[in-house]
Amino acid sequence: MTGTRYMVPPRSTRPPGGAARWKWGGEPWLAAVAVVFTAAQLVLVRPALGLGWDETVYVSQVSGHAPAAFFSAPRARGVPLLVAPIASWSSSTTLLRVYLALLSGLGMYLALRAWRGLLPVRVLALGGALFASLWVTLFYGPQAMPNLWVAFAALVAVGCFLRAQADRTRPGPVWGLAASAAVMALMRPTDAVWVTLPLLVALVALPRWRHGRLLLALAGGLAAGAVEWVVEAYADFGGLAQRLSDGSRIEGGLGANNAIGDQLRSLGGRTLCRPCTGAMPHPAVMLWWFALPVLAALGLVVALRAHRAASTALPFACGVSAAVPYLFLIGYAAPRFLLPAYALLSLPVAGALLYLVTAPRGRLRPVVVAAVTIGLLGHLAIQAIVLGHVVDRTTANHERWARVADGLHRHGVRPPCLITGNPASAPAIPIAFYAGCASADTGGHNENTTAAALVRTARAQPVAVLTAEGGRPPAYARDWHPVHLAAGVDAYLAPGSGKGPAG
Secondary structure: OOHHHHOOOOOOOOOOOOHHHHHHOOHHHHHHHHHHHHHHHHHHOOOOOOOOHHHHHHHHOOOOOOOOOOOOOOOOOHHHHHHHHHHOOOOOHHHHHHHHHHHHHHHHHHHHHOOEOOEOHHHHHHHHHHHHHOHHHHHHOOOOOOHHHHHHHHHHHHHHHHHHHHOOOOHHHHHHHHHHHHHHHHHOHHHHHHHHHHHHHHHHHOHHHOOHHHHHHHHHHHHHHHHHHHHHHHHHOOOHHHHHHHHHHHOOOOOOOOOHHHHHHHOOOOOOEOOOOOOOOOHHHHHHHHHHHHHHHHHHHHHHHOOOHHHHHHHHHHHHHHHHHHHHOOOOEOHHHHHHHHHHHHHHHHHHHHHHHHOOOOOHHHHHHHHHHHHHHHHHHHHHHHHHHHHHHHHHHHHHHHHHHHHHHHOOOOOOOEEEEOOOOOOHHHHHHHHOOEEOOOOOOOOOOOHHHHHHHHOOOOEEEEEEOOOOOOHHHOOOEEEEEEOOEEEEEOOOOOOOOOO
16 A cells, blocks of 8 residues: 555545435534634633724724724735624624624634544544634634634635545535635735645645646635735735735744744743743643644654545645744744644644544553543643633733723823824824724834824824823924823823813
């Protein structure tokens, strides 16, 4: 026997027992994973949690609550479309969080269901549960951010690819591949390319896997999802090459970097590690990260021995490909960047764990089962603890922004208005959204105006410059009226911007 013989799943994966069994067998397990995932989000991630910095950028594009924030080069319009059904008519953060939690639960279910018949249901259920148990997955489930949706679409894309290879007469998997590729590109075009790179290589370089309709579907899906991003590049950024260049600059200059240490530091609950300094988290927090590639490799070996090479090798390859830019091409870290890699690698990891608890014989089996069980329970406990710290810290930050916005309102800065400030000490973009104002920046990654333009705007509407408490304002605002707001933040108000504190 050679590995090549099993590169493509059997042409018919329909199990014995009739159509009803094919349609419904194992569905409750996959649905249970999705339901528990949704419930855990609603319980552990507070629905009333205010919007984060990036979330306010995405939501403001479709919200009537505040003017649209500057949309920088790396961003894509997928998340605004995702939140539009709620954000376009309601400013309720709780309603938006519940909507996204329910939608991400559905995404989890569809992502796992795309693999029915390719892997045993117990592998799919365990893989989904492992992915759902990560604090970063739970935290971003109800968030208006793109990475988790790339992860779900990546699972669907690889599953549909394998289904289409197994039975080339069925159009459904081909359309599923095109749709999932479009979703990835709509959310993050560059991530979509990295995730699908092994699929493109397989379609072009491996004769047994060449499939004209699949290649057309994959390329067409990527193009359809990215077309708006490309058009916007020429309309607002001076062309596609310039937008890619601007995106690279904002990301710190893409090139040879080693971000493994940065990702490790972020595992302790740092949602953005830039600059990524400080001590590493406790070894227990990082243990699962080191176990992940080992277990994924073991899962690949087990699949090869079980003649399921394609159904494990392909998600393994796509997961590794998805991780490459965020481990070796970028100079900082955010744990959400690796969500697509974690989702894809969860399947071979699940296969490895099930092998570990079923393969041993005799007295060794209960020992191994106990060790794996204790390890998984410890993992769940650690993830829950980290998630709790992340939610508490995030809540405190968002409440601080809300207090600053209330302070601006008390001093007469109300819509229509404009806010600018130092991103490090007084981030104008989220505070402006909370206050219902427009935001602007004269420098940095979100530069979209000039000092002269701000001074002109101040003649027509309230303008505030935010600084850290006791901080110096920029030169153009040094004769403006200083006020203390809240939580270590001061503001300089343009003449005529407000009527003083509300009495």
